[in-house]
Amino acid sequence: MSAALDDIFLQQINQHLGIAHKVCGLYFTDEDEKQDVVQEMMYQLWRSYASFDGRSKFSTWMYSVCLNTALTYLRNNKKHKSLSLSKHHQQIPEEPVGEQDEKTQLLWEAIAGLSQLNKAIVLLYLEDLRYEEIAQITGLSKSNVSVRLVRIKKELEAFMKKQTNPYSHVSPR
Numbered sequence: 001m002s003a004a005l006d007d008i009f010l011q012q013i014n015q016h017l018g019i020a021h022k023v024c025g026l027y028f029t030d031e032d033e034k035q036d037v038v039q040e041m042m043y044q045l046w047r048s049y050a051s052f053d054g055r056s057k058f059s060t061w062m063y064s065v066c067l068n069t070a071l072t073y074l075r076n077n078k079k080h081k082s083l084s085l086s087k088h089h090q091q092i093p094e095e096p097v098g099e100q101d102e103k104t105q106l107l108w109e110a111i112a113g114l115s116q117l118n119k120a121i122v123l124l125y126l127e128d129l130r131y132e133e134i135a136q137i138t139g140l141s142k143s144n145v146s147v148r149l150v151r152i153k154k155e156l157e158a159f160m161k162k163q164t165n166p167y168s169h170v171s172p173r
Helices: 003-015 017-027 031-051 058-077 099-112 116-126 131-138 142-164
Strands: none
Touching (some): 003 017, 003 031, 017 058, 017 116, 058 116, 058 131, 099 142, 116 131, 116 142
């Protein structure tokens, strides 16, 4: 790349760096792994920047590259999964969270339980991307994105109801 293209690339990356961190936050819990994947995303973005043709917004293209990189990393590293110490060993308890924080935490827990593709769709939806952009990034049709979002919302709603009222599915005698 020329120096001018390098400058434009770096400017756009810096402007949209949050995308890489959001994608990593959705798919990875280990901080070291998140850093590794963000680094891999930056490499893949730089490597494929010459193929960015401007037909979509830079952020749409960046979401696509970052999601593909995260999913590829997950697939390739499934066999070498190591246990995070924080989840399997005693640690200092966190401060209690407020009711709103608790609901938000439950929602993120529900999202974490979705399939990889549905996680991506939710992330893009929460970022206020249009259905057309979500379809372009994920490779789905616009109508498929719409149908999946309806199903995802129902799935998340069911999870939240079950967590906030675990006995709601039991009928009274």
